[in-house]
Amino acid sequence: MPGFGAWTWVFYIFLYLPLVILVVFSFNAGRSATVWSGFSLDWYARAFGNESIQRATVNSLIVAFSAMTAATVLALLAALALMRGRRFRGGTVFRVTLLAPLMIPEIVTAVATLTFFSALGMQLGLFNVFIAHTVFCIPFAYLPIAARLSNLDESLECAARDLYAGAWRAFRRVTLPLAMPGIAAGAMLAFIISLDDFVITLMVADAGSTTLPVYIFGMVRMGTSPEINAVSTALLAVTTVIIVFHYYLSNSAKNRP
Amino acid sequence: MKRLFNFNLPPLLSVGPAALFLTVFFIAPFAIIAVYSLMEADPFGGVRRAFSADAYIQFLFTRDWDGNLQFDLSYLNIFWRSFALAAGATVLCLAAAFPAAYYIATQPRRRRGLLLLLITVPFWANLLVRTYCWVLILRDSGLVNGWLIAFDLISTPLPLMYTDGAILVGLTYTYLPFMALPIYASLEKTDWRLIEASRDLYAGHRQTLARVVFPLARPGVIAGCIMVFIPSLGAFIAPSLLGGGRNLMIGSLIQLQFSSSRNWPFGAASALILLAFVLLLLYLWRRRSGRDGRDDGESIW
Numbered sequence A: 001m002p003g004f005g006a007w008t009w010v011f012y013i014f015l016y017l018p019l020v021i022l023v024v025f026s027f028n029a030g031r032s033a034t035v036w037s038g039f040s041l042d043w044y045a046r047a048f049g050n051e052s053i054q055r056a057t058v059n060s061l062i063v064a065f066s067a068m069t070a071a072t073v074l075a076l077l078a079a080l081a082l083m084r085g086r087r088f089r090g091g092t093v094f095r096v097t098l099l100a101p102l103m104i105p106e107i108v109t110a111v112a113t114l115t116f117f118s119a120l121g122m123q124l125g126l127f128n129v130f131i132a133h134t135v136f137c138i139p140f141a142y143l144p145i146a147a148r149l150s151n152l153d154e155s156l157e158c159a160a161r162d163l164y165a166g167a168w169r170a171f172r173r174v175t176l177p178l179a180m181p182g183i184a185a186g187a188m189l190a191f192i193i194s195l196d197d198f199v200i201t202l203m204v205a206d207a208g209s210t211t212l213p214v215y216i217f218g219m220v221r222m223g224t225s226p227e228i229n230a231v232s233t234a235l236l237a238v239t240t241v242i243i244v245f246h247y248y249l250s251n252s253a254k255n256r257p
Numbered sequence B: 001m002k003r004l005f006n007f008n009l010p011p012l013l014s015v016g017p018a019a020l021f022l023t024v025f026f027i028a029p030f031a032i033i034a035v036y037s038l039m040e041a042d043p044f045g046g047v048r049r050a051f052s053a054d055a056y057i058q059f060l061f062t063r064d065w066d067g068n069l070q071f072d073l074s075y076l077n078i079f080w081r082s083f084a085l086a087a088g089a090t091v092l093c094l095a096a097a098f099p100a101a102y103y104i105a106t107q108p109r110r111r112r113g114l115l116l117l118l119i120t121v122p123f124w125a126n127l128l129v130r131t132y133c134w135v136l137i138l139r140d141s142g143l144v145n146g147w148l149i150a151f152d153l154i155s156t157p158l159p160l161m162y163t164d165g166a167i168l169v170g171l172t173y174t175y176l177p178f179m180a181l182p183i184y185a186s187l188e189k190t191d192w193r194l195i196e197a198s199r200d201l202y203a204g205h206r207q208t209l210a211r212v213v214f215p216l217a218r219p220g221v222i223a224g225c226i227m228v229f230i231p232s233l234g235a236f237i238a239p240s241l242l243g244g245g246r247n248l249m250i251g252s253l254i255q256l257q258f259s260s261s262r263n264w265p266f267g268a269a270s271a272l273i274l275l276a277f278v279l280l281l282l283y284l285w286r287r288r289s290g291r292d293g294r295d296d297g298e299s300i301w
Helices: A004-026 A042-049 A051-083 A091-103 A106-120 A126-151 A154-162 A167-196 A199-204 A212-221 A226-255 B011-036 B074-105 B109-124 B127-138 B143-150 B164-188 B193-200 B205-233 B237-242 B250-258 B264-292
Strands: B039-041 B047-051 B061-063 B069-071
Touching (some): A004 B074, A004 B109, A106 B250, A167 A226, A199 B250, A212 B127, B039 B264, B074 B205, B127 B143, B127 B164, B164 B205, B193 B205, B237 B250, B250 B264
Antiparallel strands (some): B061 B069
């Protein structure tokens, strides 16, 4: 179609120009987040030296790693039941519940979870955040694992069973290694979804368990600064690295069934 | 399909953990806000344990000093604004993403991979950070105003921030990848000979687009529209960073009730009403994609 190629350029420029601006001004020497006055890494030094940012980063990492682990384990078990087990009553309801956090607006899940914790009087700091994150990380971990399992030839597993491998051995030596790219992909997605979450954490986290995105929001509320640009760029860089890695992992897994 | 071997993991072990976890921490919370929405608000946050339908009445009426109910449109207006902004963002995303998705689908394999990756990265990138970028661009001392002043086109900064336009730009920008990927996914498998055939049979570009390409892309277009409209409708980040305090959307209204306004029942009721809209939309979509005989909701993963 004529013009679509040119439009695609505009599309990509629109998608990336704001990000480029953010990154460029994180290296600004001056105090302004949008008026260029020379290159410097000062704001990165300041951001990394800022104790509140350090604490928020540690919180983010603790939550992201633990939510990733819990979500991936739960999602793997669920995927095995849905993709490999016998059909069971309530299977569809189970699957829909598993995927529901994807489609329900985050703010709704956020206030529901907040209300739940408050009704129970559950004030366990980061543990509350971990629970809330695990819920919405499950579908992101589940989808790549389920996709991988549904692409796998079951005859390999049948052959293993045929050759007198017990159910556990067949799982441990055949299914699990074959499902590994899906599991890794799911874990990566769960990790960045947790690391980047803002809305749910804002509502659920108490003052002591602020994560990095919540801290950034607080800073933005007070005004822009190259320091915010620096932290945001760092967060963006982590996501980008994981996604690029994930992309190549899932593509190579597709080519080598 | 009948299986020769089953992984007879005891269901308690395979389905059990996730089912238990989600029942307690995902389903129970929704049951609790349903109950909370029917209680009296405690001005110090939380609820008093007494039945009251005030939270729902409050949507349409305010109580004046004498305790009489008076029709009040202000909350309905917030819902209406949210629908309008979400619909606007959906239309803009569709217009921007469709040609790009089509173009990418026509590219050679290797190039396609790179172009897709370039959409996938912002798809997963932090929403808050991506919205913050627009604060840098639109605020009074931001890039747009800075340049316009530097080139002497204006003398005082244009009020770009804290407007509906700013929210619309923010929503469109953040959810654009959510539109592009599903459309691409449904165009990817296109048999391009159909388009050649349509051209051979003297259809113009416009006609080919309307009669051949668009029907082929429809499942992706619908999936994309849902994936933009739903999060836009419940958006919180864009209205609170770009809309300021006055330009509320449902998402920020709900958040306010649980923070500074301390009206948990009203917040719970608003959340449930939003949820009802979303579930209705998903149900209609589900029925439709069942008719089309395909499930595009997950194809992007």
